[in-house]
Structure formats: structure tokens, C-alpha cells
Amino acid sequence: MCVNYHPPTPEMFNGRIGAFSQLPRDWQWPEETWKDYDAPILCAAPGLAPQARVASYGMVPRRHIPPDVKPFDTMNARAESLVARRSFASAWRRLQLCAVPMLWFYEPCYESGRAERTAIGMRDKSLFWVAGLWREWQEADGSMTSAFTQITINADTHPLMRRMHRPGDEKRSLVLLGDDEVRDWLGSRDLDVAHSFLRHFPAEAMTAWPAPLAPRRAAPSTAVPMPVNGELF
Numbered sequence: 001m002c003v004n005y006h007p008p009t010p011e012m013f014n015g016r017i018g019a020f021s022q023l024p025r026d027w028q029w030p031e032e033t034w035k036d037y038d039a040p041i042l043c044a045a046p047g048l049a050p051q052a053r054v055a056s057y058g059m060v061p062r063r064h065i066p067p068d069v070k071p072f073d074t075m076n077a078r079a080e081s082l083v084a085r086r087s088f089a090s091a092w093r094r095l096q097l098c099a100v101p102m103l104w105f106y107e108p109c110y111e112s113g114r115a116e117r118t119a120i121g122m123r124d125k126s127l128f129w130v131a132g133l134w135r136e137w138q139e140a141d142g143s144m145t146s147a148f149t150q151i152t153i154n155a156d157t158h159p160l161m162r163r164m165h166r167p168g169d170e171k172r173s174l175v176l177l178g179d180d181e182v183r184d185w186l187g188s189r190d191l192d193v194a195h196s197f198l199r200h201f202p203a204e205a206m207t208a209w210p211a212p213l214a215p216r217r218a219a220p221s222t223a224v225p226m227p228v229n230g231e232l233f
Contacts (some may be wrong), residue, residue, distance in 0.1 A: 001076040001152050001172045002008075004033055005105035006119075007039045008127050013052075013101055016127065017042060017182050020050045029168040033102075034058050035075055041148050043098040043134045044186035055134060059087050064137055070181035077133060077149045078174070079198045088149060091133040095194060098134040098148050099182045101127055105174060106165040106211060118164065119211035123204075129182050131197055151175045151198060159203040176201035 003135055007013075007029060014023045033039040035058050044050040059074035074087045082092040104121030122128050134148040155161035155173035162171045175198050177185055188194035 002105045002107060002150060002174055003073070003075050004032060004034050004197075007233055008101050008103055010040075012103075012127055013040050015099065017099075017179065021052045023052055027054055029054060035059050035073065036063075039100070039148075041100050041134060041146075042100040042129075042182065042186060043096070043146070043148075045094060045096045046189060048185075050186050053134075053146045055148045057148065059133065059135060059147055059149040061089070061137065061145075061147055062161045064176060069226055074149050076152045076172075076174075077170075079151055079153045079195075082133075082151070088133055091135045092194075093191070095188060095191070096115065097186055097188060097194060098132045099129040099177060099186060100132050100148065100150055101129055104211075105130075108166070109208070110166055116168070117211050117213060118208050120160070120164075120206065120208045123207045127179075128201075129177040129179070131177055131185055135137050153198055153200070155200070158200050160206050160208060161200075161203075163208070173200065175199070176206075 010023055013021065015021055029038045029040060037057050038054050039057055040048060041053055043053055045092050057075055060072070062071060065071055077085065077088045080091055081090050096186040103125070104119040107118055107120060109118040114116070130149050130150045132150045134146055137145050137147060139145055152172045152174055155171040158171070158173055161173035165171055177197070181197065185197050188197070
């Protein structure tokens, strides 16, 4: 499922959904978001006023996986197993909901016979949101940080999203939200209401286009290696 996406700039995000999405001037994040990268979210929970945060992509950051446990990914949370997966169940039951802003996300399309990196977003190229969950972590120095995951649903019947992923694999889609749905999603006060948002976004409002990765240049021998996600998509 989605492991890489393009977030908005701070200027595009700032104040997008009212006063609680106002940002401090020094908040920044990478131009593209990969596992364990920081990115902006709007988050809420019962008794907590909605607020903007910069959080790590993946509900369980790699640094919090014990050394004797095989690394695992938590960038995406399947809607069908939210109450069963330890990584997500507590946040779901506590309604620790977030909305993840983005301009587009990437998936592999195999219609040409091979995997082609494809960007997916709004037909008018506007900013949209993805329903997710968030939690806090205590770091070794005693500070508190936030992490998040994006919720996915089956997309076997979605006119656009069923075109993505390897033939024979289950089709999945992120849960997309429009600006007018974000406050209601974050304000959900019982699981049934929250679950009602886990449905498809209209395909006619979406579009997809080829987005191949730029060729990688060999880094100078003195350069510090940048972290690279093990998957292309």
C-alpha cells in the first residue's frame, strides 16, 4: 500500500482548517514523506482539542522496535483489523484520530506489464486529507514525540484504485477526506461514527499520472548516506 507521498508546504498547510492548523514559523518537513520521516498532521482525541503536529510516518518508529524483534512496517493500518492489530488497536479504541494532508501519493501500476510508479491525487490538483491514527512515544531523553499511520480499505471495486498494485494482489486504497469532512472525522466521539468515514472517495474527483523516480546519482565518497526506504513504491 502507500509508503510514500508528497505533503503540502508549510505555507499551504498553515491555517487550512481554521485556527488549530496554524503553525509556528520554524516548523519544516521533507518535500517527500517516507517511513520514519516527519510530516504534518491534524490530530484529536476525546478531551483533546484538535491541533497541528509534526509526527513520524509509521505508528511504530523503527527506533522503538526492540533489537530482538524483526523490523515491521506500520505506515498503513487495514480498516478490517484495526481492533486486532496491537500497533493500532489502542489508538483506534481511544479515537486518537488524525488527518494527514497531502497533494498526491504514489502506487505501482502494472497495466503496461511492469511496475510503473504512479501519482494519485485530486483531479484539480488540490490538497486533500487521509484518515489516520496517531500516538505519542517517550524518547530516551524523556521528550515526547508523535507518530501516525494511514488507514486503508479494500479497493477491488474502486474505478481508479483497482488499477493499482500487482495483478492478483488485493487492491487497497487510502481513506481520502475533503476539507469539509476533516472536522467531523476528528470530532468523532464513538467508533461507529468514526467507522462511517472509512469509505471510498469518488473516483471522478481523482486522477493518476506517471511519476517515475528520478535517476539516482552516485554520492561523493565523503557524503553522508541518506536513509532510503527499501521499497520503490
